[in-house]
Amino acid sequence: MTQLDLIRNFSIVAHIDHGKSTxxxxxxxxxxxxxxxxxxxxxLDSMDIERERGITIKANTVRIEYPAxxxxxxxxxxxxxxxxxxFAYEVSRSMRAVEGSLLVVDASQGVEAQTLANVxxxxxxxxxxxxxxxxxxxxxxxxxxxxxxxxxxIGIDASEAIPISxxxxxxxxxxxxxxxxxxxxxxxxxxAPLKAMLVDSWYDPYLGVVVMIRxxxxxxxxxxxxxxxxxxxxxxxDKLAVxxxxxxxxxxxxPGEIGVLTASIKQVRDTRVGDTITHEKKGxxxxxxxxxxAQPVVFCGLFPVDANDFxxxxxxxxxxxxxxxxxxxxxxxxxxxxFGFRCGFLGLLHLEVVRDRLEREYDLxxxxxxxxxxxxxxxxxxxxxxxxxxxxxxxxxxxxHIEEPRIKAxxxxxDEYLGDVLKLCQDRRGxxxxxxxxxxxxxxVYDLPLAEVVFDFYDRLKSVTxxxxxxxxxxxxxxxxxxxxxSILVNDEPVDALSIMVHRxxxxxxxxxxxxxxxxxxxxxxxKIPIQAAIGGRVIARETLSAMRKDVTAKCYGGxxxxxxxxLEKQKAGKKKMRQFGKVEIPQxxxxxxxxxxx
Amino acid sequence: MIEDWRHGGFGLYLHWPFCASKCxxxxxxxxxxxxxxxxRWRNAYIREIDRIGRETEGRVLNTVFFGGGTPSLMPADxxxxxxxxxxxxxxxxxxxxxxxxANPTSAEAQRFRGYAEAGVNRLSxxxxxxxxxxxxxxxxxxxxxxxxxxxxxxxxxxxxxxxxLIYARQDQTLSAWETELSRALSMAVDHLSLYQLTIEDGxxxxxxxAAGGLRGIPGEDLAADLYHLTQExxxxxxxxxxxxxxxxxxxxxxxxxxxxxxxxxYAGIGPGAHGRLTLGGSRKATDTPKAPGAWLNRVEQTGTxxxxxxxxxxxEQAEEYLMFGLRLREGIDAAxxxxxxxxxxxxxxxxxxEDLGLLVIDGAQIRTTPAGRAVLNAILRRLFP
Numbered sequence: 001m002t003q004l005d006l007i008r009n010f011s012i013v014a015h016i017d018h019g020k021s022t023x024x025x026x027x028x029x030x031x032x033x034x035x036x037x038x039x040x041x042x043x044l045d046s047m048d049i050e051r052e053r054g055i056t057i058k059a060n061t062v063r064i065e066y067p068a069x070x071x072x073x074x075x076x077x078x079x080x081x082x083x084x085x086x087f088a089y090e091v092s093r094s095m096r097a098v099e100g101s102l103l104v105v106d107a108s109q110g111v112e113a114q115t116l117a118n119v120x121x122x123x124x125x126x127x128x129x130x131x132x133x134x135x136x137x138x139x140x141x142x143x144x145x146x147x148x149x150x151x152x153x154i155g156i157d158a159s160e161a162i163p164i165s166x167x168x169x170x171x172x173x174x175x176x177x178x179x180x181x182x183x184x185x186x187x188x189x190x191x192a193p194l195k196a197m198l199v200d201s202w203y204d205p206y207l208g209v210v211v212m213i214r215x216x217x218x219x220x221x222x223x224x225x226x227x228x229x230x231x232x233x234x235x236x237x238d239k240l241a242v243x244x245x246x247x248x249x250x251x252x253x254x255p256g257e258i259g260v261l262t263a264s265i266k267q268v269r270d271t272r273v274g275d276t277i278t279h280e281k282k283g284x285x286x287x288x289x290x291x292x293x294a295q296p297v298v299f300c301g302l303f304p305v306d307a308n309d310f311x312x313x314x315x316x317x318x319x320x321x322x323x324x325x326x327x328x329x330x331x332x333x334x335x336x337x338x339f340g341f342r343c344g345f346l347g348l349l350h351l352e353v354v355r356d357r358l359e360r361e362y363d364l365x366x367x368x369x370x371x372x373x374x375x376x377x378x379x380x381x382x383x384x385x386x387x388x389x390x391x392x393x394x395x396x397x398x399x400x401h402i403e404e405p406r407i408k409a410x411x412x413x414x415d416e417y418l419g420d421v422l423k424l425c426q427d428r429r430g431x432x433x434x435x436x437x438x439x440x441x442x443x444x445v446y447d448l449p450l451a452e453v454v455f456d457f458y459d460r461l462k463s464v465t466x467x468x469x470x471x472x473x474x475x476x477x478x479x480x481x482x483x484x485x486x487s488i489l490v491n492d493e494p495v496d497a498l499s500i501m502v503h504r505x506x507x508x509x510x511x512x513x514x515x516x517x518x519x520x521x522x523x524x525x526x527x528k529i530p531i532q533a534a535i536g537g538r539v540i541a542r543e544t545l546s547a548m549r550k551d552v553t554a555k556c557y558g559g560x561x562x563x564x565x566x567x568l569e570k571q572k573a574g575k576k577k578m579r580q581f582g583k584v585e586i587p588q589x590x591x592x593x594x595x596x597x598x599x
Numbered sequence: 600m601i602e603d604w605r606h607g608g609f610g611l612y613l614h615w616p617f618c619a620s621k622c623x624x625x626x627x628x629x630x631x632x633x634x635x636x637x638x639r640w641r642n643a644y645i646r647e648i649d650r651i652g653r654e655t656e657g658r659v660l661n662t663v664f665f666g667g668g669t670p671s672l673m674p675a676d677x678x679x680x681x682x683x684x685x686x687x688x689x690x691x692x693x694x695x696x697x698x699x700x701a702n703p704t705s706a707e708a709q710r711f712r713g714y715a716e717a718g719v720n721r722l723s724x725x726x727x728x729x730x731x732x733x734x735x736x737x738x739x740x741x742x743x744x745x746x747x748x749x750x751x752x753x754x755x756x757x758x759x760x761x762x763x764l765i766y767a768r769q770d771q772t773l774s775a776w777e778t779e780l781s782r783a784l785s786m787a788v789d790h791l792s793l794y795q796l797t798i799e800d801g802x803x804x805x806x807x808x809a810a811g812g813l814r815g816i817p818g819e820d821l822a823a824d825l826y827h828l829t830q831e832x833x834x835x836x837x838x839x840x841x842x843x844x845x846x847x848x849x850x851x852x853x854x855x856x857x858x859x860x861x862x863x864x865y866a867g868i869g870p871g872a873h874g875r876l877t878l879g880g881s882r883k884a885t886d887t888p889k890a891p892g893a894w895l896n897r898v899e900q901t902g903t904x905x906x907x908x909x910x911x912x913x914x915e916q917a918e919e920y921l922m923f924g925l926r927l928r929e930g931i932d933a934a935x936x937x938x939x940x941x942x943x944x945x946x947x948x949x950x951x952x953e954d955l956g957l958l959v960i961d962g963a964q965i966r967t968t969p970a971g972r973a974v975l976n977a978i979l980r981r982l983f984p
Binding site: 547548549550551553555561564571 | 612666796856858867873874918923952972974975976978979
């Protein structure tokens with residue numbers, strides 16, 4: 001067990017690509033925590049998808065031993081927090097587990113919206129914050145301007161910001177020293193009853209569920225009987241270790257220390273981030289504040305491309321869910337897409353990550369339906385229902401009014417793109433809350449319906465700003481609006497997977513865009529096909545796909561028999577990639593593409 | 600009950616794989632070679648005729664077709680030797696049709712008389728366009744004037760002469776095609792093959808097209824308009840389509856190609872030649888090596904050019920019959936289809952397509968309409984079980 005004043009716990013706050021993981025790698029390397037030859041770039045991001053996308057999804061941690069200039073050897077615990085808004089709750093828990101943060105800002109790029117959200121979380125958690133200017137060796141670096149921006153936008157003193165280049169290693173010793181001298185030591189009472197926070201948990205194929213904890217008070221030892229205060233479950237600790245970043249067994253962890261335990265816990269689902277762990281006997285009375293169960297906010301349908309893969313998908317989803325308590329699912333049947341699952345996610349990135357993992361790790365081909373948010377239906381009899389799927393919308397005569405989730409979105413954008421950004425937000429039913437400048441960058445805050453953001457807002461934002469905007473959001477509230485269900489009929493048959501909830505004033509425009517898109521996406525058939533958008537029984541937009549006119553092989557003689565037959569069989573098999581609606585075949589890709597708006 | 604192939608007859612296809620140059624649209628088995636050992640080729644063809652003759656002993660041969668490649672590059676005495684061998688091998692139909700494919704260059708036209716003397720009675724000429732700029736784009740080695748001269752010679756020498764045109768070419772308009780087709784019809788004797796340009800994978804055009812080149816190829820609607828305009832003009836000129844791309848005065852249809860479309864038996868001799876032969880009560884699919892040298896060696900060393908010979912399951916025969924037969928204006932016989940397939944065609948699909956004006960069901964006969972022939976692949980996809 002380590003003396004409190006020789007421990008420093010910290011996280012790194014940064015925007016994607018500003019160098020958080022590289023800095024973490026450097027700290028690990030420079031303190032000799034990992035032998036040089038074992039160092040793989042970006043040590044802490046363990047999942048492929050994370051590494052590919054350059055983002056950190058699950059919090060990881062590492063314990064570093066650092067001999068400081070004062071002659072003492074300190075234990076530095078770095079918690080590598082998720083960098084994305086979808087995981088805001090996990091970020092907030094990780095932040096509560098440490099006392100300080102390094103704020104890494106790219107000296108050529110400046111502060112971004114995502115940096116703001118996380119740094120505010122750090123400030124909320126009462127952190128001491130050390131600004132670090134990365135990529136100082138780039139020709140485009142403007143350290144003075146960025147320092148000013150940190151002070152203006154974030155409102156913290158940046159005069160002693162540390163200039164570094166995580167890539168080359170420049171300035172890393174200064175960062176290590178600053179962690180010791182500028183960040184506070186943790187507090188805690190080793191004689192009080194055990195109180196530890198469950199910071200994260202994951203499934204390890206050899207060890208089962210591994211739980212990461214931060215001890216607040218008391219001492220935890222291998223073999224202890226512990227209780228999870230939220231779930232009430234009791235376990236015996238099989239293993240207690242610290243991460244270097246590989247596991248190294250340790251006999252006990254005291255106040256201020258961070259480590260991991262295993263306790264024959266079957267599923268990650270049985271562990272709740274933010275839960276309080278105490279001893280089964282003589283436990284603490286009051287749990288740590290701030291626990292929230294995970295709440296999915298974005299829903300979509302996942303269907304196997306090949307109906308025969310349904311059982312495979314079920315298996316894969318169940319396995320994935322064991323490891324990801326924030327992901328919910330239930331079986332769904334669609335007339336259009338057959339059997340699948342309606343899944344709930346913390347946000348869009350979470351959705352993409354889960355879908356990618358299902359496709360990649362379980363080798364499934366999936367159709368993803370348009371993401372939708374949870375609408376609150378206030379029924380005339382006073383009941384309030386959650387609507388996860390537009391296809392489940394009840395008859396309007398029973399509905400008094402509908403509420404939708406709104407978000408507070410922060411967008412930072414160079415001046416020259418501001419007009420386009422404002423137009424985009426306006427088009428998506430946004431209400432401007434604030435507009436300020438920091439140098440040539442504008443920071444605009446909008447109140448937006450989440451439903452308008454979940455689908456392709458981020459893509460549109462990137463495209464209108466050539467990638468220069470950064471964006472972050474928080475869910476703010478549920479608010480009533482004039483929302484209707486819009487159905488799409490293809491050849492007079494409703495296609496449930498294409499129905500969406502939309503604001504009444506935007507319905508015509510959306511309906512028109514969708515039917516025009518579908519006209520392009522659906523191949524011609526032998527007959528003409530009406531494609532309509534309708535609200536209730538009223539058609540608000542209509543297109544007609546002409547009948548096919550030419551599809552014949554010009555030359556077909558004796559030698560072509562085999563080849564030609566194979567081609568036709570291949571085409572016939574290609575139809576399996578289509579979904580049959582009455583007599584019409586719709587390509588799978590249409591279910592998502594039809595909803596993309598090229599506004 | 601008679602064997603199914605007898606509905607179509609029996610023909611012999613001979614493949615000559617060499618060309619003077621490779622056309623950018625062509626995905627046929629053709630090769631440009633310097634030296635060709637004619638004696639070796641003659642012996643190989645003769646050996647193959649012998650082998651197949653023994654297997655099909657007693658049959659009457661309806662047609663012979665020299666295809667390629669460019670068979671009009673064959674010396675006339677080679678053609679004569681092959682036809683002599685054929686005459687000594689089978690009983691010949693009274694109206695035996697012997698077709699040879701020819702390119703309309705002046706060099707080749709010099710051999711026409713020799714082919715006729717050898718026994719060729721029908722010439723099929725690859726004219727392809729009546730427009731010098733387009734001939735160049737299509738990689739052809741002749742000019743329009745040269746083609747017209749060659750055609751004149753062919754008409755003097757052969758009873759039956761047909762020629763091919765390729766349309767729906769780059770930047771081709773309806774009116775330009777109307778003019779060109781009218782000129783072709785004024786030249787035509789009794790048969791024309793009118794093919795829409797198809798961009799095939801593995802050809803120079805295919806590569807260019809995939810890379811975004813070859814602009815101005817008509818899209819679906821213009822291609823359909825061009826197709827239907829072709830039907831109208833040819834109908835008015837008394838040369839209606841008897842097959843998707845083939846037009847003839849009644850009675851002048853290609854009997855050899857009709858064997859394929861009526862799903863008769865055909866033996867394939869030469870590199871890459873396929874065959875369908877009913878032997879010992881079962882219809883067999885045969886195939887040969889595509890490379891000229893490989894085929895020659897195989898024939899010389901093993902006594903057969905075939906690399907594949909397998910029984911075609913009945914359901915595949917039914918599919919092939921459907922695929923070929925619906926190309927013909929005369930259509931297919933539903934009873935013959937059912938006898939092969941063991942089950943009838945999907946009645947609901949037939950009715951649906953009849954209602955759409957794509958098919959005509961006339962008792963047991965099922966025919967495609969001109970609109971139906973234009974979307975035949977879709978019809979087949981619908982009807983394939």
